[in-house]
Amino acid sequence: MLKDDPLANILYIDLSNRTFMTKKRPELFDRYIGGAGVAIQLLHEECPTGCDPIGPENPIIFAVGPLTSLFPLASKTVAMFKSPHTGNLGESHCGGRSAVAIRMAGYGAIVLKGASDIPIYLSIHGNKVYFHDASSLWGMGSSATGRIIRENETGGGLRTIMRIGKAGENLVSYASVTTETYRHFGRLGLGAVFGSKKLKAIAISGKLSVPVADTKLYRKMYEEIYQKAVESPVMKKYHDLGTAENIIALNKFGGFPTRNLKEATFEKADAISGEAFAAGYLGRRLACSHCPVGCIHIAALREPYEDEPYYYKTSMISYDYEPIYSLGSMLGISDPEGILKLMDSVETAGMDAMSTGVVLAWATEAQEQGLISEKETMGIKFSWGDPAPYINASRLITEQPNEFYTALAKGVDYAGSIYGNRDSALAFGKNEMAGYHTGPGTHVGSLIGLRHSHLDNAGYSIDQKVLAQKQTSPEELADMLLEEERWRQILSSLVVCFFARGIYAPDIVSKLLPLLGFELKLEDINRIGTEIYREKYRFKTREGFSLDELRIPKRIFETSSPVGKFDESYIRRAIDRVKKIMEKQGAD
Amino acid sequence: MRLAVLETERCVGCQCCMFACSRRQDEAGLTKACIAVKSVGGMRRGFTVIVCRACDNPPCAKVCPTNALEPGKDGGVRLDMKKCIGCGHCQDACLIGAILWDDTTNKPMICIHCGYCVNFCPHKVLGLKKKEGVAHAKR
Numbered sequence: 001m002l003k004d005d006p007l008a009n010i011l012y013i014d015l016s017n018r019t020f021m022t023k024k025r026p027e028l029f030d031r032y033i034g035g036a037g038v039a040i041q042l043l044h045e046e047c048p049t050g051c052d053p054i055g056p057e058n059p060i061i062f063a064v065g066p067l068t069s070l071f072p073l074a075s076k077t078v079a080m081f082k083s084p085h086t087g088n089l090g091e092s093h094c095g096g097r098s099a100v101a102i103r104m105a106g107y108g109a110i111v112l113k114g115a116s117d118i119p120i121y122l123s124i125h126g127n128k129v130y131f132h133d134a135s136s137l138w139g140m141g142s143s144a145t146g147r148i149i150r151e152n153e154t155g156g157g158l159r160t161i162m163r164i165g166k167a168g169e170n171l172v173s174y175a176s177v178t179t180e181t182y183r184h185f186g187r188l189g190l191g192a193v194f195g196s197k198k199l200k201a202i203a204i205s206g207k208l209s210v211p212v213a214d215t216k217l218y219r220k221m222y223e224e225i226y227q228k229a230v231e232s233p234v235m236k237k238y239h240d241l242g243t244a245e246n247i248i249a250l251n252k253f254g255g256f257p258t259r260n261l262k263e264a265t266f267e268k269a270d271a272i273s274g275e276a277f278a279a280g281y282l283g284r285r286l287a288c289s290h291c292p293v294g295c296i297h298i299a300a301l302r303e304p305y306e307d308e309p310y311y312y313k314t315s316m317i318s319y320d321y322e323p324i325y326s327l328g329s330m331l332g333i334s335d336p337e338g339i340l341k342l343m344d345s346v347e348t349a350g351m352d353a354m355s356t357g358v359v360l361a362w363a364t365e366a367q368e369q370g371l372i373s374e375k376e377t378m379g380i381k382f383s384w385g386d387p388a389p390y391i392n393a394s395r396l397i398t399e400q401p402n403e404f405y406t407a408l409a410k411g412v413d414y415a416g417s418i419y420g421n422r423d424s425a426l427a428f429g430k431n432e433m434a435g436y437h438t439g440p441g442t443h444v445g446s447l448i449g450l451r452h453s454h455l456d457n458a459g460y461s462i463d464q465k466v467l468a469q470k471q472t473s474p475e476e477l478a479d480m481l482l483e484e485e486r487w488r489q490i491l492s493s494l495v496v497c498f499f500a501r502g503i504y505a506p507d508i509v510s511k512l513l514p515l516l517g518f519e520l521k522l523e524d525i526n527r528i529g530t531e532i533y534r535e536k537y538r539f540k541t542r543e544g545f546s547l548d549e550l551r552i553p554k555r556i557f558e559t560s561s562p563v564g565k566f567d568e569s570y571i572r573r574a575i576d577r578v579k580k581i582m583e584k585q586g587a588d
Numbered sequence: 589m590r591l592a593v594l595e596t597e598r599c600v601g602c603q604c605c606m607f608a609c610s611r612r613q614d615e616a617g618l619t620k621a622c623i624a625v626k627s628v629g630g631m632r633r634g635f636t637v638i639v640c641r642a643c644d645n646p647p648c649a650k651v652c653p654t655n656a657l658e659p660g661k662d663g664g665v666r667l668d669m670k671k672c673i674g675c676g677h678c679q680d681a682c683l684i685g686a687i688l689w690d691d692t693t694n695k696p697m698i699c700i701h702c703g704y705c706v707n708f709c710p711h712k713v714l715g716l717k718k719k720e721g722v723a724h725a726k727r
Contacts, residue, residue, distance in 0.1 A: 070616050072604065100603075104618055147630060157603075157626035158618065181631045209610070209617040209692070219611055226604075230710045286631055287602035292710040294600035298632065316632035 001029050002211045002517035007066055007108035010042070013122065013129055015197050016056060016114030020129040022107075029108060033518065034065030035495035036091065037532040038109055039080040040539060043089075046111055049542055053084035053189075054171055054196035056115035063109040064099045065495040066516040069210060071222060072229050073500035075099055075288040077185075078492055084196075085173040085189040085355070085411055086430040088543045089536060091451045092187050094162075095288035095497065096180035098204070101160040105206030112197070121163075121201040123153055126208075134200040141165050141348040142178040145201055155205025163201035164191045165350025167398045171195050172409040174355035174432070178347070182286065182296055182318035186352045187453060188431065213515050221512060225503060230292050234502040238295035242285075243321035244274030253464065254562040255438035258329045259384050260361035260424055261555050264437040264562075268334030272324055277336055283316060288497070295499065301340045317344045325435030326357025331364065331390055338387030345391045349398040356397070358432035359412045360390050366421045376404035376419075413551070423554035428452050429545075437556065439463035439563035440474075444574045445481050447550050450536045455498055457485035467563045474574035482533075482578060489532035490525055530585075537582060547579045590642045590662060591701045592717040599635040599713045601625055605705035612704040622688055622699040637713060640664055640686040640699040648678035648687055648698070657698075662719040667698055 001007060008026040013019075032038050039061045046059035060081045067074035077098040083090030102110065105126055119134040137145050142165035149161050160179050168175035168191030175191025176184045185191075194200070212218040229235055237245045250256040251269035258266040270276065283300025287293065298316050305311040317340045327346065328339045346356050364382040366372050374381060378396065380389045393408075400406045407415045412432055416425025426433040428443065429452030436442040438460045445459025446452050454460055462480050466472055487506070488498065496504045510522045520528070557567055606621040613620045623639040642663035649657040649665050656671035657678060674694045679687040688697045703716045 069607070069618070100618075143630075150630060157624050207618040207621070207691075209615050209619040212616050215611075215614045215616075218616065222611065226708060284632075284634060285600050287600040289601075289603050290607060291602050292604050292708070294602060294711070296600075 001026055001066060002213060004211050005066070005517065006106040006208060006210065007034060007064075007103070009107050010109045010111060011107045011124070011129070012111045012113065014114045015112060015116045015120070015199065018116075018131045022127070029066070030518070031528075032532060033490070033493040033528060034068075034108055035063050035078045035493040036080075036489055036536075037493035037528065039063040039078050039091070040532060040535045042109060042111055043080045044535070044539060046113065047082055051082060053082040053087060053090070054192060056113075056197065058082045058193060058196070060112040060190070060193055060197075061109060062098075062102060063495075064103045065108075065493055066518065067494040067496060067512065068099045068103040069290065070212065070218075070516070071290075071496075071512065072226050073291050073293065073503065074494060074496045075291045076492070076495045076497050077102060078495055079177075079185045079190050081190060081193050082543070083188040084171070084192045086452065088429075088545050089450060089540050090188040090190065090193070091536075092185040092190050093492065093495075094177070094179055094183050094185040095291070096160055096183035097158075097289045098160040098162065098179050098183075099495065100289035101158065101204040101206065103210070104158065104208050105204050106208050112199070115197040116199065119198045119200050121149060121203070122199070123203040124205075125155060126206045137200050138169065139166060142350045143181060143348065146178070146181055149201055149203055153203045153205075155203070158207050159203055159205035161201060161203045164194045164199075165348055165398075167349040167351040168192055168195035169200075170398060170400060170409070172351055172397060173411055174352040176350055176352050178350055182298065183288065184352075187354070188451065189352075191350050213517055218515050221515065225508070226292065228503045229500065232503065235293050235499070238499050239293050241274035241278055242295050242297040242319075244277055244297065244319060244324055246321045247273045247324060248275065250436070250438070253438065254560070255436055255460070255463070256329055257325060257433070257435055257437045259332045260330060260365045261426055261433075261437055261559050262365075264559050266329040266332075266334075269329065271334045272328045272336055272339060274321075277319055277324070280336060281340065291497065293499070299340055301337060301344075315340075315344055317347070319343060322435055323353035323357070326354045326432075327390070330357045330361045330435075331387075332384030333387050333390075334385060335387065342387050342391050342394065345394045349394060351394070351397070352432075354434060355411060355432040356394060358426050359397070359408050359415065360393060362412045362416060362421065362425050363393070363408065365424055366419055369421060371420045372404065376402070378402065378405075422551075426553050426555060429550060434460070436460035436463070437559060437561050439467045439561045440566045440570055440574070441467055441477055441481070443552075443556050444474075444477060444571055447552070447571070448478070448481060448547065448575060448578045449485060450533070450540065455488075457481040457488065463561075463563060474570050475577045478574040478577035478581075482581065486526070486529040486533045489529045489536075493528075493532060534585060547575050550575065589701070589703065589716040590664065590719055591639060591699060591703055591706065592641070592715055593637045593639065593713060594715045595713055596637055597634060598711045599625065599637055600711055601627065601631065601635045602710070604708045604710065605637070605714060608705040608708035609699075612702060619690060619692055620697060622697045623705055624685075624688060638685050640701070641684065642701060642719070647681040647683075651677040651681040653677065664701055665698060666700070667696060669693075669695060672696070
C-alpha cells in the first residue's frame with residue numbers, strides 16, 4: 001500500500017476501560033488488502049478460542065479497504081465477530097455512509113473490545129473517540145436513537161450512525177445493527193453483540209484526503225468505472241425496480257419460497273412484486289455514499305388513525321427482495337401494506353428481517369401441526385396471509401416474555417430442536433435460509449458458505465445459469481461455488497458492493513490496485529483470495545465447525561425446484577467434495 | 589455559466605459530486621470538496637445540496653477584512669489564498685452555508701463553478717445554467 005495512506009491505521013477501543021489507541025499496521029493490509037482479509041486476521045488475534053459470543057471478550061471488528069472512498073460502489077464495511085446466532089464466524093456487510101465515514105475518519109479498521117457497565121454510545125470524529133452515557137437512549141427503537149444522536153453530534157453529511165434497537169439490547173441472536181435508517185449489518189447477530197456490550201450506537205465522521213499513485217490515471221480509471229456503473233445493463237435492475245425486481249422472475253422460474261417452502265411459487269406474487277411496490281408505494285430512492293446506482297427503495301405508507309377521522313401518519317419504509325420474501329411470501333402475505341407494516345415493526349426492533357420471517361414461518365407450521373398451542377404463543381393464532389399476528393409476534397420475540405418467544409429469539413434451528421418440526425426449520429449452518437429455492441446450488445452454497453449466506457457464493461445464480469441448463473455433478477457444483485466464494489473474498493477485501501461484481505472484474509481489479517500502491521498480479525490476487533478463504537475456514541474449524549455435522553432440513557427435498565427434485569445424497573456429495581479440497585489444502 | 593442545483597428532490601444522497609470536486613483538484617477523498625450533500629433531518633426526508641449559488645453582491649466578499657474574496661463578473665467569488673487569513677467571517681456571512689472549510693489549510697473552500705461535478709451527478713440534480721437563472725428573481 002502507499003506509505004501515507006491512513007488505511008494502515010487501526011483504531012482499538014476498549015469499552016471496559018474507556019480507552020483507545022491507534023496502531024499503524026501496513027503489513028497487514030499489504031498482505032490481505034483490507035476488508036474481510038484484514039478483519040479475519042484481527043478476529044484471529046482478538047477473539048479467544050471458545051469465547052462466549054455475548055461475553056466481553058468477543059471483539060467487534062469493522063474494516064474497509066483501499067478502494068473505499070476512491071471508487072464508486074466501494075461502499076461497504078465488513079464487520080467480523082463471533083456470531084451469537086451460530087456460535088461461529090460472524091461476518092456481515094453494510095453500506096450506508098459507514099465505509100466512507102470510517103475511511104475518511106482515517107482508519108482501515110476499528111476493533112472494539114470489552115464491555116461497558118452502563119449503556120453508552122461512541123462517537124469517533126477523526127482521531128478522537130468520545131464515550132457518552134446512553135442511559136437515556138436504552139430501550140429506544142433504532143430510528144429514534146438515530147435521530148437523537150444525529151441532533152447531538154457534529155459531522156452532518158459525513159457521518160454514519162450505527163445503532164441497535166430493543167432486539168439487540170435483549171440479545172435476540174439475530175438482532176441487527178442499523179445505519180442511516182435503512183441499511184444494516186443484518187445477519188448473524190451483530191446487534192446482540194452490541195447489546196451485550198451495552199453499546200447502543202456508534203457515530204463516525206471525517207473528511208480526509210487519501211493518496212493515489214497517479215492522479216491522472218486515477219481520474220481516467222474512475223471515469224471508466226463510473227460510466228459502467230451508470231450505463232451498464234447489469235446495474236440497471238438495481239437502479240430501476242431495485243432488488244425487488246427479482247420477485248416475478250424467481251416466481252415464474254418456480255424458485256420463490258412460499259409458506260415455509262411448502263411451495264416454491266406464490267400464486268399472488270404479482271401483488272407483492274417490485275412492480276407493485278413501485279406503482280403503489282415507491283416514495284423515494286436513496287444511495288449509499290459514493291454509489292451512483294441508488295438501489296435503496298423507500299415506500300411511503302399512509303395509514304389513517306382509527307380513532308379520529310382525517311388524521312394520518314406517513315411512514316417511509318425500506319423494501320428489498322429478501323424482506324419481501326421472508327416477511328411476505330414465506331408467510332403467505334399478499335397485501336403489500338401488511339408486509340410494509342411488518343417490515344417496519346422488525347426494523348424498529350432491529351432484527352434481521354430474513355431470520356425473523358423464517359422463524360415466524362416455522363412457528364406457523366408448528367402451530368398448524370399442533371406442536372405449539374396458543375398457550376405458547378400467548379394467544380396469537382398464526383395464519384398464512386394475515387399480517388397482524390406476525391406484527392404482534394415480532395414484538396414478543398423482542399420482549400421474550402415466555403420460554404417460547406425466548407426460543408424464537410434464538411433462531412429457527414434452536415426453536416425446531418425444542419418444539420419439533422425440525423425438518424421444516426429452514427436454517428443452514430444455523431442461519432435462516434434466503435429467498436431462493438432455485439435448485440441444489442443455493443442450498444449447498446448456504447451450507448458450505450463461510451457465513452451460511454446466499455451472498456457467500458451465489459448458489460442461486462449457479463442454479464439459474466448452469467444447473468437449469470445442463471446436468472451438473474455435485475462435484476462440479478462444489479467447485480463452482482468454491483471458485484466464486486474465493487473471488488468474493490477479494491471483492492469484500494477491496495471492499496466493493498457485491499452488486500458491482502460485474503464491474504469489478506479480475507482484470508479491472510488488477511489495474512486498480514497499483515494506484516493504491518499494491519503491486520499485485522492477477523495470480524497474486526487469486527492466491528490472496530484463496531488464503532483469506534482458508535483463514536476464515538481455519539477460524540470456523542477452531543470454533544468447532546464441521547462439514548460432517550451440517551443439518552439439512554428435509555423440506556428442501558420435498559418441494560420441487562426449477563431444476564426438479566434433488567436428494568440428500570447429491571448435497572452430501574457436494575459437501576464431501578468441499579471437505580476433500582479443504583483437507584488437501586491443510587486447513588483442517 | 590454557473591453551477592445550479594436544479595432539483596434537490598431528485599438527489600439520492602450518493603455524494604458523487606463531492607468526490608468529483610476533490611478529484612478535480614487532483615485529490616482523492618473529501619478534504620477539498622466545495623459541495624456538500626446532507627440529509628434533511630435523516631435519510632427518510634431526502635437531501636439538501638449545499639454549494640455556492642453565485643449570488644449578486646456576495647455577502648462573503650463584503651465581510652472579508654483582507655479583500656481575499658473578489659466578486660466575479662457573473663456573481664460568485666474568487667479566493668486569493670495569499671490574502672486570506674482564515675478568519676472565517678465569510679463562513680458566518682453565508683446564510684446557505686456554502687463556504688466550506690479546509691481543515692488542513694485552515695482556509696475556506698468555495699465552489700468556482702467549473703461544472704466538473706455535473707458530469708458525475710447521475711440523477712440530474714446539478715446542472716450548468718446561465719447566470720440569470722440563479723440570480724435573485726426580478727420583480
